[in-house]
Amino acid sequence: MSTEIQNYISDFDQLKNDDWFAESRQSALNIFKETGFPNSRLENWKYTDVRPIKKKSFSNVTEATVSISIEEINAIRFDGLDCIEVVFINGVFSKEHTRLDGLEKGLDVENMLDALANDKDLLAKHLTKYADDKISPFTALNTAFIQNGTLINVSANTVIEKPIHILYLSKDSNSALATHPRNLIVMGENSEATVIESYIGLDDANYFTNAVTEVALSTSAILKHYKIQQESLNAYHIGNLNVMQGKNSKLESHSISLGGALVRNDIHGQLAAEGAEIIMNGLYMTGDKQHVDNHTRVDHLKPLTLSTENYRGVLNGKSRAVFNGKVIVHKDAQKIEAHQNNANLLLSDDAEIDTKPELEIYADDVKCTHGATVGQLDQNMLFYLRSRAIDEETARSLLTYAFADELISNISFAPIRNRLERLVIGQLPDAALIREFTNE
């Protein structure tokens, strides 16, 4: 056993691990002990070196030691949007800031710790069933530390109008923290909901977020899932979204990755019944020495399933991004459709992208397309704008914004779209100018 996982093991031993889930935690830890952190010899981790995470001795002992003011929270709320909000500060559930009052009928939202105590049957049925500890050591590590997180349970035939916003906030504290948020979203037949996961660093602390979300969609359930990653620029973020989809169910995933020094987002969708559909939209904007890796995998397990993926990257500075989109069409999964596209804009000569579609097709009657592009700003467009009196900097920003906005503008829910547009503009060199341009 290597020394770099020692702190995880000793922190684990200090955990209160005496509930019905204890055995699962222990076996997950055993898997992690065996595999350790992934290294770049593994195909799946070829372009992402997690040594910075490995080398640092993070503390996994989460205590409510820092507090956050209501002003700080208000600044990151969706203004004017009535949300159900679940707030965690440095991995610990914040009762103070969470807003769960007046939950609609057919909706249960609670902290995972409470759910472990109260909803054993539901958790025993779903928890760890869709995220495989054996596929990612980070998932195993997360499972070993399951404490805080969010359970969302939507009953059959229930449409939840209010978006559910989960905020994982991080702030500098005495020790560098590793947190392992675990979310479970269970959607009954014909149910509908919108869930937003925000990961936000409130300062420039160095910490490690290792999040796992599992989603189970019953027949005809619809989930709109947004992940907004704005971790501190010194933080490490590993996030796994794992979805099991029933008949005619639909998952719409929007993943926006802006922060973090070292980031890996994984999405794994399993289209396990006819008519299941997954849409994956992603935007990553990187600068400085950021490293952002997006890996997605869709298993078309049954006929007549549908996947559409559209990821865009804007890379600046010496940043590096990775996109890997895997589509597996299983035997007998006939008449499926899978479309994938990844477009990248390189704003600096020192930025780098590795993009790779991977198709494995074991059925013969399928419709699959994929494409990847890497390019700079279009010179003709740039000249056209400048000839129309727009100065070069603004013209560049504007075209960059237009490129990124092709993804955001597709989001049908206006409050989220507007917030994301503002966030994206905020990432650009001439934010103020672009804001002026796009206002009114």
Add this chain to the structure above:
Amino acid sequence: MLNIQNLHAKIGNKEILKGLNLSVNAGEVHAIMGPNGSGKSTLANVLAGRNGYDVTKGTVEYEGNNLLELAPEERAWAGVFLAFQYPVEIPGVNNVYLLKAAVNAVRKYRGEPELDAVEFLGLIKEKMKIVKMKEDLLNRSVNEGFSGGEKKRNEIFQMSVLEPKLAILDETDSGLDIDALKIVSEGVNSLRNEERSIILVTHYQRLLDYIKPDHVHVLSNGKIIKSGGPDLALELEEKGYDWIKEEAA
């Protein structure tokens, strides 16, 4: 207004303008005609400041200043406008926002107060009438999905909003139907005054029936090889370019 002397310009290793002279006074309309590939668009692009052209010799003076050392946007601020032969589609950039930003950038340069939303709207409403611009085109992305004629009309619409001092129209008439040609010409004529100069690049005498030029030039193989009055265009229409090329040789 504009004084071009012995202009030589290359793209890569290929010399395209080979000693071009042209002088345009305030208030004049000049038509430039000439065979395909002779360098007309190159001239227009060099005047507007597009990258990729190497000016190896000669000078271009605009209102007494060296035009060639200005960035494209600085030229636009100073009143130079190029209506593109092939207007560029820019997905995601809204036509009206672009115009508003353009108008205000020019006003800022001139030391005039920026227009607010209401004033700007008033301005474009007025100009839309002149070129009979369809309202729904206004709120689309710049030129995206516009028909060829709509793109050309949008160029003239932008021109009439920006009110440049020197307008260079590169084959704005190509691809326009007969009615659109009339409308666009009226738009151009409405801008004519004693302070504004216009360079019309065209292949067709027909445009010059609507917009009467003061001077007509023939550009061939990178040079102006013949200049004259409106009659020259009629003569070209009848006889083509060969006789001038021979004359010049």
